[in-house]
Amino acid sequence: MTEITAPKSPITTAEFADEIREQLKYTQGVTVEQATPADVYVAASTAVRRHLMDSWMKTQQDMVNGNTKAVGYLSAEFLMGKQLRNALLNAGLTEQFDEAVEQLGFDYQDVVDAEYEPALGNGGLGRLAACFIDSLASLGVPAFGYGIQYQYGIFKQSFNEQGQQIENPEYWLANEEPWGHVDYNRSQRVDFGGYVADEDGKRVWHPATCVRAVPVDYMVPGYASGRVNTLRLWTAKSYDEFDLLTFNRSDYLNAVRPQVDAENISKILYPEDSTPQGKRLRLQQQYFFVSASIHDAIRVFYPGQDKPDLTTFPDKITFQLNDTHPVIGIPELMRVLIDEYGYDWDTAWDITTRTFNYTCHTLLPEALEVWPANLIGELLPRHLEIIYQINDHFLNEIAGKTRDKAKIERMRIVTEGDDPQVRMAYLAVAGGSHVNGVAELHSQLLKDITLKDFSDLYGEKFTNVTNGVTPRRFIKLANPRLSDLITEGLGTDKWLSDLELLKGLEPLAQDDEFVKKFAEVKHANKVSFANYAKRQYGFDMNPDTMFNSMIKRLHEYKRQSLKILALIARYADIKNGNMSADDVMPRTVIFGAKSAPGYYMAKLTIQLINNVARVVNNDPDVKGKLNVFFPWNYNVRLAQHLIPATDLDEQISQAGKEASGTGNMKFALNGALTVGTLDGANVEIRERVGAENFFLFGMTVDEVEELYAKGYGPAAYYEANPRLKQAIDMISNGTFSNGDRNTFAPLVADWLTKDYFMTLADFDSYTAIQSDIEALYRTPLEWHRKALINVANSGYFSSDRSIEDYLERIWHTGPLAD
Numbered sequence: 001m002t003e004i005t006a007p008k009s010p011i012t013t014a015e016f017a018d019e020i021r022e023q024l025k026y027t028q029g030v031t032v033e034q035a036t037p038a039d040v041y042v043a044a045s046t047a048v049r050r051h052l053m054d055s056w057m058k059t060q061q062d063m064v065n066g067n068t069k070a071v072g073y074l075s076a077e078f079l080m081g082k083q084l085r086n087a088l089l090n091a092g093l094t095e096q097f098d099e100a101v102e103q104l105g106f107d108y109q110d111v112v113d114a115e116y117e118p119a120l121g122n123g124g125l126g127r128l129a130a131c132f133i134d135s136l137a138s139l140g141v142p143a144f145g146y147g148i149q150y151q152y153g154i155f156k157q158s159f160n161e162q163g164q165q166i167e168n169p170e171y172w173l174a175n176e177e178p179w180g181h182v183d184y185n186r187s188q189r190v191d192f193g194g195y196v197a198d199e200d201g202k203r204v205w206h207p208a209t210c211v212r213a214v215p216v217d218y219m220v221p222g223y224a225s226g227r228v229n230t231l232r233l234w235t236a237k238s239y240d241e242f243d244l245l246t247f248n249r250s251d252y253l254n255a256v257r258p259q260v261d262a263e264n265i266s267k268i269l270y271p272e273d274s275t276p277q278g279k280r281l282r283l284q285q286q287y288f289f290v291s292a293s294i295h296d297a298i299r300v301f302y303p304g305q306d307k308p309d310l311t312t313f314p315d316k317i318t319f320q321l322n323d324t325h326p327v328i329g330i331p332e333l334m335r336v337l338i339d340e341y342g343y344d345w346d347t348a349w350d351i352t353t354r355t356f357n358y359t360c361h362t363l364l365p366e367a368l369e370v371w372p373a374n375l376i377g378e379l380l381p382r383h384l385e386i387i388y389q390i391n392d393h394f395l396n397e398i399a400g401k402t403r404d405k406a407k408i409e410r411m412r413i414v415t416e417g418d419d420p421q422v423r424m425a426y427l428a429v430a431g432g433s434h435v436n437g438v439a440e441l442h443s444q445l446l447k448d449i450t451l452k453d454f455s456d457l458y459g460e461k462f463t464n465v466t467n468g469v470t471p472r473r474f475i476k477l478a479n480p481r482l483s484d485l486i487t488e489g490l491g492t493d494k495w496l497s498d499l500e501l502l503k504g505l506e507p508l509a510q511d512d513e514f515v516k517k518f519a520e521v522k523h524a525n526k527v528s529f530a531n532y533a534k535r536q537y538g539f540d541m542n543p544d545t546m547f548n549s550m551i552k553r554l555h556e557y558k559r560q561s562l563k564i565l566a567l568i569a570r571y572a573d574i575k576n577g578n579m580s581a582d583d584v585m586p587r588t589v590i591f592g593a594k595s596a597p598g599y600y601m602a603k604l605t606i607q608l609i610n611n612v613a614r615v616v617n618n619d620p621d622v623k624g625k626l627n628v629f630f631p632w633n634y635n636v637r638l639a640q641h642l643i644p645a646t647d648l649d650e651q652i653s654q655a656g657k658e659a660s661g662t663g664n665m666k667f668a669l670n671g672a673l674t675v676g677t678l679d680g681a682n683v684e685i686r687e688r689v690g691a692e693n694f695f696l697f698g699m700t701v702d703e704v705e706e707l708y709a710k711g712y713g714p715a716a717y718y719e720a721n722p723r724l725k726q727a728i729d730m731i732s733n734g735t736f737s738n739g740d741r742n743t744f745a746p747l748v749a750d751w752l753t754k755d756y757f758m759t760l761a762d763f764d765s766y767t768a769i770q771s772d773i774e775a776l777y778r779t780p781l782e783w784h785r786k787a788l789i790n791v792a793n794s795g796y797f798s799s800d801r802s803i804e805d806y807l808e809r810i811w812h813t814g815p816l817a818d
């Protein structure tokens with residue numbers, strides 16, 4: 001007997017169909033006959049929202065009235081993906097929806113396809129935030145996600161004739177958006193600029209301008225928890241007051257300018273996910289959403305109180321800072337407590353440090369945010385004073401802990417000199433209770449290198465929480481075939497809320513019949529993906545080849561270049577006749593990647609991949625043996641289609657550079673094998689699935705360090721390895737640029753002279769592991785057995801487990817009582 005625990009709403013199909021009809025008529029003003037799939041999408045989404053309303057309101061009431069501390073997840077990005085299917089799943093309405101829509105004469109897939117994906121994030125960090133709020137709700141923990149409702153999400157990527165990336169605006173709000181509820185009556189004012197004056201012994205901020213932060217609320221239904229949390233994204237509106245002086249001078253356009261500028265604050269998501277540029281508007285965005293969120297939390301937890309006792313604030317809510325982006329919240333809470341509520345410094349500092357915690361997502365020094373003090377002073381003069389004061393107190397405090405003068409200097413929150421800089425990561429460590437990395441290795445390296453001085457003196461603050469992904473979206477929704485097989489294998493669907501139950505599949509890996517069914521699921525997924533890729537992109541993919549994917553942001557440290565060099569070497573082997581037809585294991589290589597618009601090397605790499613794809617796919621000599629595809633505009637939807645169809649996943653960053661990775665977890669859970677370095681969460685995945693079920697290659701962190709210390713010269717590797725040399729020479733001689741030798745010259749020059757991420761040094765080991773990969777793939781049963789063992793042992797990588805770790809190690813709170 002299979003035990004089904006998935007929630008099922010008591011509503012019938014007929015009732016659901018009636019609700020859709022009502023919505024169509026009374027809200028949208030169309031008949032069923034007139035309605036398009038997009039109309040039905042809006043009507044059905046509205047109906048689902050209505051169904052969640054009671055649980056949403058009750059969750060909020062229980063949160064405010066009970067004693068369970070809530071979590072405020074402060075994040076500049078939430079990469080949510082489509083909402084409808086997820087909401088249906090978590091609300092237990094999937095069947096009713098499918099049937100109702102069919103009864104109304106629509107294809108449910110058309111209706112689902114009508115949804116426009118909100119892409120309010122760059123990549124891993126934003127998607128992690130989305131997984132975490134899903135898990136918080138599913139575990140019944142009261143929580144707010146707080147962020148920004150950008151009008152333009154991450155750009156829509158296309159490729160031009162030359163294979164270059166083109167960025168197009170992603171104006172997702174051009175379509176009706178039924179999920180977000182604009183709540184003008186819960187707006188907050190956010191001030192900027194001006195000056196600070198001494199008045200009656202107090203510092204008083206006289207801002208120059210202000211904007212109105214209007215919340216847009218999204219319901220976050222938990223799976224099988226009956227709880228519905230809130231994602232509150234702020235949008236910037238101007239106040240409707242005119243600058244009368246200017247107005248009277250009849251300079252109307254200038255009078256309206258502040259209004260127009262105000263609304264720019266939430267206009268666009270910055271598409272850089274490293275080397276932040278210190279842009280004024282970006283700082284405005286950060287302060288905008290953080291200030292509004294802090295005031296919102298005070299409003300929610302002390303309703304109607306003029307003089308709340310905010311010493312209890314840390315018992316009401318704990319704020320998690322998703323990277324340094326919301327760290328301006330630390331001086332903001334200090335300012336609110338001191339200036340707005342009259343607390344003294346020490347009390348305010350005690351409250352603040354007990355409220356905040358900080359998650360770091362990087363190891364790259366250039367990705368650690370630093371703001372010019374001058375810029376902060378211009379936009380937030382009172383905050384700059386407070387930051388300097390925090391700096392002074394902090395330096396005093398560490399002087400009591402160490403006599404190492406150099407160390408104390410290194411730990412300054414604000415640097416000295418002509419153009420002082422505020423180091424947001426340092427401010428976050430000083431102003432919060434806990435700091436965590438996102439995988440074991442990353443947390444260790446933070447302590448040993450990036451934040452070593454801090455860890456020496458405040459070791460107790462440092463901890464690890466390994467990332468995770470939600471099995472609801474990334475297994476159940478993305479891979480229904482595998483979900484059914486897992487449920488069949490385990491005899492229950494409880495794994496959806498307790499992913500460690502996947503362990504129960506391990507014995508089935510010795511059952512050849514089950515492994516064959518598992519292999520059939522993978523094949524069916526590949527066929528589905530091939531059809532999807534044909535429809536969406538016009539690609540011709542052969543599902544009987546190995547599907548080998550590399551999907552992630554384009555970055556030098558992630559080393560898409562290693563993959564492309566190996567691929568060119570393989571192409572040359574086949575072309576040169578170095579391999580007999582039998583030796584060639586047919587492969588379909590699939591890339592997905594966006595580059596930051598101003599990242600020259602990354603954009604050139606995209607162009608190279610596209611041109612290698614063009615040459616390889618058109619070469620009759622390699623027909624049927626090697627194909628390369630680069631579907632444009634990689635996003636959550638494409639991930640949901642591609643991951644279940646992948647045989648081999650690439651996680652090949654230079655060791656010590658990828659903080660965690662989360663794609664690696666999604667692939668392992670969907671039965672792909674990983675080829676990867678000992679980096680980020682790969683280390684833990686390999687530990688859990690077993691070394692024999694993971695294709696490891698490349699230098700370790702220590703070996704990288706050693707080689708770097710010795711002096712790394714990439715040219716020697718080029719000279720020593722004829723296959724590598726040939727691959728690079730083919731790029732140089734114009735094979736992939738219609739004979740033009742200049743197009744990719746900057747890439748080649750970089751590899752041969754700098755190669756900062758040691759692509760060339762790892763080439764040998766990377767190409768050597770390919771024979772193991774191909775040997776295994778020739779015995780499908782053994783391949784799929786290992787893939788199944790991966791699934792069985794990846795339950796740890798559920799974001800439910802990550803959240804439980806946060807609850808235990810950092811937040812010290814739990815589910816609401818029933």
Ligand code: 26Q
Nearest residue numbers: 124125270272273276361438658659660661662
């Ligand atoms: C900062 C300032 C100004 C403009 C942009 C930014 C910015 C925006 C996004 C900086 C960084 C990001 C995103 C970083 C990110 O996605 N990091 C990834 O986080 C994942 C979740 O923890 C990890 O798995 C990845 O290893 C890490 O690269």
